[in-house]
Amino acid sequence: MAEARDSAQVVGPLPGMSVDERQPELRATCCPQCAGPLRTIGETRTLRCDRCGVRLLVPTEDGYSRWFFRPRIERLQAVARMSEWLEKHPGIRNSARRAHVVEARLLYLPIWEYRALVVGWEFGQRLRTHLVYQPVVNITETRAEEETLQLATARESVQEGQLHERRFYQSAADLDALGVNRPRITGREFALPLLPGEIDAEAFVLEAEGSAAEMAEVGRKMVLAPVSGASSPDAHLFALRETTTLLYYPLWSLHYVYKDRRYAVMVDGRSGVVQSGRAPAANVGRVGQFVGLSTLFALVLVLLAHAVPGSDQISLPAVAAGVIVSAAALVLAWRFRLQGEVEYHEPFSS
Numbered sequence: 617m618a619e620a621r622d623s624a625q626v627v628g629p630l631p632g633m634s635v636d637e638r639q640p641e642l643r644a645t646c647c648p649q650c651a652g653p654l655r656t657i658g659e660t661r662t663l664r665c666d667r668c669g670v671r672l673l674v675p676t677e678d679g680y681s682r683w684f685f686r687p688r689i690e691r692l693q694a695v696a697r698m699s700e701w702l703e704k705h706p707g708i709r710n711s712a713r714r715a716h717v718v719e720a721r722l723l724y725l726p727i728w729e730y731r732a733l734v735v736g737w738e739f740g741q742r743l744r745t746h747l748v749y750q751p752v753v754n755i756t757e758t759r760a761e762e763e764t765l766q767l768a769t770a771r772e773s774v775q776e777g778q779l780h781e782r783r784f785y786q787s788a789a790d791l792d793a794l795g796v797n798r799p800r801i802t803g804r805e806f807a808l809p810l811l812p813g814e815i816d817a818e819a820f821v822l823e824a825e826g827s828a829a830e831m832a833e834v835g836r837k838m839v840l841a842p843v844s845g846a847s848s849p850d851a852h853l854f855a856l857r858e859t860t861t862l863l864y865y866p867l868w869s870l871h872y873v874y875k876d877r878r879y880a881v882m883v884d885g886r887s888g889v890v891q892s893g894r895a896p897a898a899n900v901g902r903v904g905q906f907v908g909l910s911t912l913f914a915l916v917l918v919l920l921a922h923a924v925p926g927s928d929q930i931s932l933p934a935v936a937a938g939v940i941v942s943a944a945a946l947v948l949a950w951r952f953r954l955q956g957e958v959e960y961h962e963p964f965s966s
Contacts, residue, residue, distance in 0.1 A: 662811065680828040682810035684724060684864035687885035691720050694868035694883040701881065701890045707958045708895040715872040715879075722885065724815065724864040726788035726824035727801065730835025731861070734782050736853035740774045740846030774846040778853060782839040786831065788824040788862065796882045796891045797962060799865050805886075810864060821864060828860045835860070867891065884962075895958045 647654055652667025664671050689697070695717050702713045748768045783803045791798060808814065815821060836858070842851045866885025871878055874896055881893040 662809070680860045680862055682862045682864070683807040684810045684815060685805060685807055685866060685886060687722065687866035687868075689868065689883065689885050689888045691722075691868070693888060694870060694885070695720060697883050697888050697890060698870045698872075698881045698893070701893055701960075702895060705893070705895070705958065705960060707897055709874075709898045712874045712896045715874050717870050717872050718878075719869075719871040721869045722816065722819040723794075723867045723869050724819060724821045725791075725794075725796075725799070725867055726822055727798065727863045727865055728786045728788050728824075728826065728828075728831040728835075729801070729803070729861045729863050730784045730786075730831055730839070731803070731857075731859045732782060732836065732839050732855035733780075733857045734839055734853055734855060735779050736851065737777045738774060738842055738844045738846060738849045738851045738853070740842075740844070740849030740851075741771055742774055742844065742846045743769050744772055745769055774844050774849060776844050778843065782843075784835040784838045786834065788826055789822045790825075794867075794882065794892075795880065795894075795961070796867065799867075799884060799886075799891070801863070801865070807863065815864075819866075824862055828862075832858060832860050889962055890960070891962045893958075893960045897958050 646652065647665035647668060647670060649670050650665065650668040652665045654663040655666055662671055698717065702708060702715060746768055747765055749765060785798070785801055787798050836855050840853045840855055842849045842853075868883040868885055870881045870883060872881075873879075877896075879894045879896075882891040883889070884891055
């Protein structure tokens with residue numbers, strides 16, 4: 617589906633018309649692909665060409681379009697991925713691995729996308745690493761000279777022209793509050809225009825933060841940064857065909873309850889990967905480690921007290937007090953850790 621960004625726009629008020637009476641006016645009625653006639657599809661912002669069949673999306677008055685990715689993972693599949701994570705992830709309490717989901721909700725995370733065609737040229741210099749053969753002279757006369765492969769750096773000039781599309785993505789929601797990282801988007805995924813009724817009514821669409829103008833300014837600075845890797849380059853780059861789009865990415869928010877406490881697991885709605893999760897930690901192994909470390913620490917103190925010359929003058933009550941204080945410190949440290957949780961976050965890969 618193509619996007620008709622110049623098909624409709626708001627024009628100034630006509631003489632004698634108040635500001636409240638202004639209406640969007642369709643200024644171009646020809647298909648940009650074949651110049652055929654366009655026809656509206658129902659009450660949506662979609663136009664269809666009667667000649668070639670292409671569909672066009674009329675942008676809204678805010679200057680950017682909204683697209684969304686359809687989820688590939690259904691509700692039961694997301695629950696199965698959560699159960700698999702609870703079963704296999706290390707450090708989770710065994711009794712919590714059999715927890716049941718009490719709520720499963722589909723969320724749509726807003727992500728800003730900025731695209732531009734970057735054209736221009738760059739001049740400068742950069743350091744490159746090369747593989748070179750270095751001769752090695754042997755001391756003995758029976759062996760001939762040999763060569764070894766070594767790394768060497770060399771400075772080379774840069775004269776590169778640029779003509780390619782660059783993209784910049786930025787989250788439009790507070791990901792820290794959700795406990796997730798931004799999903800991986802390459803720009804080659806198939807997306808659909810966000811029209812009324814396209815998204816399930818039970819799904820929750822997060823409100824986007826920021827504006828298209830702010831995103832365009834940030835994205836323009838990012839895509840116009842030199843890409844050749846040259847030091848102090850003389851760059852002359854320009855951004856053409858700039859577009860700003862708001863993408864909505866599906867995430868499954870799954871919740872389960874363990875001992876009157878609520879835990880959340882976020883599952884990617886397209887790949888099924890567990891984005892983040894929390895679970896009660898298993899403390900049996902930690903208790904055993906604490907007992908073993910405490911015993912070993914006490915034995916080491918006692919052995920050191922008797923191994924030092926003149927140990928008959930060492931006060932045994934002092935040694936005992938040291939052991940008790942050290943054990944108490946370990947108890948406090950391990951008690952704090954016993955109340956911890958297992959927290960997992962999928963590494964950022966965008």
